[in-house]
Every structure is written in C-alpha cells, then in structure tokens.
Amino acid sequence: MPATVRQRPQPGQKNPDSSTHALLPFLQVQSATALSRLYQSPSSCLSIFRLLAPVERQIVMNLLWLESAMTPSTLAAWVTTEGQKLYDSSLDTLSHLHILHNYPTKLALNTTFKTSLRHAITGGGTTGSFGVPAEKDEKRLPLDVEGLDSYALERWETILHFMVSSGTGQNPQRPSPGVLYLLQRSGLMGNQHGSLQITSAGFQFLLHESHAQLWNLLLQYLHMAEERQMDLVEVLSFLFMLSTMELGREYSTENLSKTQKAMLEDLRDYGLLWQRRPTSRRFSPTRLATTLTSSSPDLPSSTGASSTGFIVLETNYRVYAYTDNPLQTAILNLFVSLKYRFPNLVVGSITRDSVKRALNNGISADQIISYLVTHAHPQMRKNNPLLPVTVQDQIRLWELEKNRLKSQEGYLYTSFASQADYEYVLNYAKQMELVLWENNAKRSFFGSIEGHANIRSFIERRSAGGSG
Structure with a gap:
C-alpha cells in the first residue's frame, strides 16, 4: 500500500505528517541499552506501536513477520512520489527509536522488539507484562467503572481548579505536595509574592484536551525520574503496562518492582489509579491510565479543549x-x-x-x-x-x-549646584552605562539601582576635592 495513507492522529499528535506523539522525542534520545530493556516488555512494545504515526505502524507490520531482512529498495518500490518525504521521515523515526536494526543497510526490526510485539499480538508469554489480575475478594467488591471515572475526574479537576484559582483569593482544594512540585518544575505555575500562581504556559496548558495535559505532566515526571533515583525503564514500563490494562479490573501489586510500587502514590494523586488504602496489595487503573496510548476518550465528562462549545x-x-x-x-x-x-x-x-x-x-x-x-x-x-x-x-x-510602560528601580539625581557639576557626573554615569533617563533642562537624571554605589562614590570624591 502506498505511503500516502492518512489517519486521525493519536492524542498529542497535531498531524501524523508533521508531528509525533509527545513521548516519542523523549524515547528517541534514550540509549540503545535502555530501549533494549524496555522492549523486553510486550506491553511496552504494543504501547509504543500505538503511538507511532500511521506510516510508521505500516512499516513495522510489513516487517514484523519476516524472518530475514528486507532490502530498502523493495519497500521503497511501494512508495508514491508524494509520500517519499513522509516515508523517509518515518524510517528515520523508527531508526532513532532503535526499532529498525542496521538501517539504512537493510530493513529489519530489532529482534527484542519483534519478539515482544509478536507476543503482545498473539497472546504468547507469561511475563505478567500486562499486569497480574488480583484474586477476587468476595468481601470487598472492586470500584465499578462509573466510580473509577468519578474518582479520576475529581482528582484531575482538583489539579486544574487549583491552577486557575490560586492567586485569585479563592481557597480551592490543594493537590498533594508532589503534584505542586511537578506543576512548578514544568513551568505551569510560578511563585509570585509567596504564593503559587498560574503562568502563561499554564494557561496555554488549559487549552489542551486532558489527554495532552496528562502527557505534559508525565513527561516532566519522566525527566525527574533520575534525580529521584528511580529506574527510568521501570517507570516507562509501568505506564505502558497501565495503558494496556482492563478498565474495572483489580490488579495485584506483588509482581511490581520497588520503583513501580513507589509510583503508586504519585499516580493516585493524578487520578491514574485507585486503591482502597495506600497499603493495599491491589489497585484498579482508571480510564485516564487505560487510554494513555489509545485514541479512546480519556474521561466521559472531560473538561478539556474538546468539550462542547459553551x-x-x-x-x-x-x-x-x-x-x-x-x-x-x-x-x-x-x-x-x-x-x-x-x-x-x-x-x-x-x-x-x-x-x-x-x-x-x-x-x-x-x-x-x-x-x-x-x-x-x-x-x-x-x-x-x-x-x-x-x-x-x-x-x-x-x-x-x-x-x-516599563518600571525599573533606581535613583534620581537632582539639585546640582551648577550645570558643570551636573554634566560632569552625568558623563561619568553614561560612561559606566548607568543612565536610564535624563532631563538637561531640570539638571536631573535617573540611574540604575546597581550603579548607585559607584555614582555616589564619584560625587563624594568630587565634593571632597572642593569642587562643590
């Protein structure tokens, strides 16, 4: 099939021809070793495959079931002239993600990625990559889908409501310290006069649909993983695992790594998962989590940019x-x-x-x-x-x-004894590039606050010399 196919972009993609999902550039700068570890998880490979642009997915599927490499000219023969630029860009993206092996010499998928994606599609493997369902507890029924949606919406809107209400005199419910730190680190809120207030970037953030908003925060969370001494591959694997889980089902925490268990508290704050208690050994992903890498609606009553005009x-x-x-x-x-x-x-x-x-x-x-x-x-x-x-x-x-109008702090110099004194001090200040404003008719000028000590010392030296 020629590489001119169009498809509705995934969340976070403006256009499959001109943009990619926000996570892919982050993955492209990771080391080959880290990506190889990530590709050992079938759920991670399936999730990344979902995030690829249509032509990139088409290339992967054409190579997935081949046992030997394909020559670049063979696949290029299927591409129309109009689609050549898009095709070349798609190959370049797959190469940077280390999904393609030995490109441009030959076209073949990374062996680890190919094996894991095959398992994801055919259901093979027993690694628990897609989560381990918890045993049913007859005494305590899991939260139903409607309850999970309400919980996720309440948690997410708490964050957004705090952003728009802070600094206005209102007292909205305050998110957790971890969420507040993340909002500051991502530049969505800034400390002004001792309180957090929404920034220009934060208001632009509100214009996006909630899916794009969530990935904006999760990317900042990924950037912070190293300084928090968290294994980045395990963080990514857990996010991808959540995106492939079944909504309304409970999963066990027993098979999670130390890093992934630490993530449970953070993801509860964002509304991605629900636990009956913080120490509970089971959790349920919400719709925000299960749609992370899909084009399905993230919340049934989302208030993002895709809401009906009002x-x-x-x-x-x-x-x-x-x-x-x-x-x-x-x-x-x-x-x-x-x-x-x-x-x-x-x-x-x-x-x-x-x-x-x-x-x-x-x-x-x-x-x-x-x-x-x-x-x-x-x-x-x-x-x-x-x-x-x-x-x-x-x-x-x-x-x-x-x-x-621009305001700038400084000092006004006036009441000079003579025109000569005024010009002498003014020329000195100009040579030091300290003058912000001058008025020769009134023998006064305005100097920067940083240069006041120099100007004052100069005036005192001149006065001590007997010049008035």
Whole structure:
C-alpha cells in the first residue's frame, strides 16, 4: 500500500505528517541499552506501536513477520512520489527509536522488539507484562467503572481548579505536595509574592484536551525520574503496562518492582489509579491510565479543549457561558469580570481591568482570544468572523497599552549646584552605562539601582576635592 495513507492522529499528535506523539522525542534520545530493556516488555512494545504515526505502524507490520531482512529498495518500490518525504521521515523515526536494526543497510526490526510485539499480538508469554489480575475478594467488591471515572475526574479537576484559582483569593482544594512540585518544575505555575500562581504556559496548558495535559505532566515526571533515583525503564514500563490494562479490573501489586510500587502514590494523586488504602496489595487503573496510548476518550465528562462549545461573546463585550462546571467558570474568571451566576449560565463582561489582571498573570491577548475561539458556542460558529473583530482588537490594544510602560528601580539625581557639576557626573554615569533617563533642562537624571554605589562614590570624591 502506498505511503500516502492518512489517519486521525493519536492524542498529542497535531498531524501524523508533521508531528509525533509527545513521548516519542523523549524515547528517541534514550540509549540503545535502555530501549533494549524496555522492549523486553510486550506491553511496552504494543504501547509504543500505538503511538507511532500511521506510516510508521505500516512499516513495522510489513516487517514484523519476516524472518530475514528486507532490502530498502523493495519497500521503497511501494512508495508514491508524494509520500517519499513522509516515508523517509518515518524510517528515520523508527531508526532513532532503535526499532529498525542496521538501517539504512537493510530493513529489519530489532529482534527484542519483534519478539515482544509478536507476543503482545498473539497472546504468547507469561511475563505478567500486562499486569497480574488480583484474586477476587468476595468481601470487598472492586470500584465499578462509573466510580473509577468519578474518582479520576475529581482528582484531575482538583489539579486544574487549583491552577486557575490560586492567586485569585479563592481557597480551592490543594493537590498533594508532589503534584505542586511537578506543576512548578514544568513551568505551569510560578511563585509570585509567596504564593503559587498560574503562568502563561499554564494557561496555554488549559487549552489542551486532558489527554495532552496528562502527557505534559508525565513527561516532566519522566525527566525527574533520575534525580529521584528511580529506574527510568521501570517507570516507562509501568505506564505502558497501565495503558494496556482492563478498565474495572483489580490488579495485584506483588509482581511490581520497588520503583513501580513507589509510583503508586504519585499516580493516585493524578487520578491514574485507585486503591482502597495506600497499603493495599491491589489497585484498579482508571480510564485516564487505560487510554494513555489509545485514541479512546480519556474521561466521559472531560473538561478539556474538546468539550462542547459553551461561550457566546457579543459586540458589547458581554459574555454568556452556558455551563455549570466550576472549573470552566474559574478559567473564565481569569479574564472576565463575572456578574451573575445561574444554575446553568454565567454572565460577565470583558473589561479593561479584567484583561489587565490576566495580562499581569502572564496570560497573553492571543491566548485569551484562542480560548474564546476554542470554546465558542455552536451558534457562534455560524458567524464570520467567529469572534467580533472589535472585541479582538480591543483586547490586543489593552495588551499594547500594558507593554508601553516599563518600571525599573533606581535613583534620581537632582539639585546640582551648577550645570558643570551636573554634566560632569552625568558623563561619568553614561560612561559606566548607568543612565536610564535624563532631563538637561531640570539638571536631573535617573540611574540604575546597581550603579548607585559607584555614582555616589564619584560625587563624594568630587565634593571632597572642593569642587562643590
């Protein structure tokens, strides 16, 4: 089949032709030894196969059941002229992942990867790579699927709600210290005036669907694995194992490594798995975990960017939000002055003060406009342009207004005895590149705070010399 096939991208992929899943670049920079260890797990190989772009998966399947290598020219003969660039890029990706062996001399799969993926597809092997189901406990029934969904949604929205509500005077439920540390390390929140507040990157994070948001945090978690003295391969293997488990089933912790058992607490905080007690020897993965490497919806009532549009924006800057979701209301409150709240409707206005408040929190005008576009009500989508141009222009003008002025600490030097004294000190400060502003008519200039000690010493030396 020619390599011009198109398929809906996996979560985290903008387009299979131009982008890859967020995890693949991370895997490509890992050592061949680490990847070889990872490929010993059938669940890991199956999960990585799911994350590959369509043409990459097609190449793997064409080579999977071959016992000998294929010549590059043989496979290249199937590629159309239009698909050549995409085909070459796919081979390059597979090579960097060490899935292809001895490329470009010949085309053959890494032996370890091939064996494990075959086991994953045919059901062979007894390694417990896909988890070991726990024995049924008649006294304590496992949490049902609906309960797992509610638990995962509550944990995940606790994190998002804290991000948008911190710094606004509200007191949302606080996530665990581990989650807060991760939010800071990933740049989604920053310490301002002694409290954590959402950053510009954090607001952009809120525009994504929850699946992409989760992988954003998990990638930062993977980057931190080494400093926490965790085995990266075991961390990855456990995440891939969770992604292949069955929703609603309990699994045993007995076969998990020390690193993987330590991960249980972290993943509970993100809503990826549920345990009756922290010391329990069984756990259940939630939908957030079982869909990590699939294109299935991660949560049945997700509040990410893929949610149905609910915002109506009028030319008079009035905003009507048809929602009863506290998280969506809190996000709107970042840049909208809310006036009224009804059971399924929130009414407010975009004002100069509300936009300035958002800008001071690091949110840009383009991000505000992008959020309004992303969540526009279906009725709004009949308009052309979708948002009123006057409102878009005014939001950008308010941003330009903020950027016109810059504040900088320093010292004002004035009341010189003569023009000669003023010019003498001014020239010295200019030579040292310490002058921020000057006014010759008033014999005054403004110097940087770092250079004040030098300027003061110069003035004192000149005064001691008897020059006034």
